[in-house]
Amino acid sequence: MKLSPTEEELMNHLWKLKKAFMKDLLEEYSDPKPAATTISTLLKRMQDKEFVAYTSKGKSREYYPLVSKENYFSKHMKGLIKNFFNDSPAQFASFFTKKAEFTEAELEELREIIDGKLNKKK
Structure with a gap:
C-alpha cells in the first residue's frame, strides 16, 4: 500500500x-x-x-x-523499477545516471557504494 x-x-x-x-x-x-x-x-x-x-x-x-522510512522507500523503489524499467535495475541505473546530471565526484561516490556492495557479496 x-x-x-x-x-x-x-x-x-x-x-x-x-x-x-x-x-x-x-x-x-x-x-x-x-x-x-x-x-x-x-x-x-x-x-x-x-x-x-x-x-x-x-x-x-x-x-x-509502524513502518521504517527505509522499508517504505525500498518497497516503492522496487515497484518503480518493476513497473517503469522492465524489472531491470540496470535500465533504472542507466536512466538515473543520465537524467540526474551527476558530477564526476558524485558518480565516483556511486561507484564506491556499488563496489562496496559487490565486495560484501563475495
Whole structure:
C-alpha cells in the first residue's frame, strides 16, 4: 500500500520525530500550517493503512510509525523499477545516471557504494 503525497509529508515528520503528539506534528509544518482536523484525518487514514499507531497518554494520543522510512522507500523503489524499467535495475541505473546530471565526484561516490556492495557479496 502506498501513501498519498500529503500522507508522505506527514510520515516524514513522524519518522524524524519518532514519536509525536498532534501539536508536535503541526509544529513541523511551515506556515501556513494545515488545520489540526486535516492532520487528524491523515493520521486516521494512515492508521487504517497500518503505517501509524498511537498510545493513549491521558486524553492525548502519541503517534509513532509502524513502518521504517527505509522499508517504505525500498518497497516503492522496487515497484518503480518493476513497473517503469522492465524489472531491470540496470535500465533504472542507466536512466538515473543520465537524467540526474551527476558530477564526476558524485558518480565516483556511486561507484564506491556499488563496489562496496559487490565486495560484501563475495
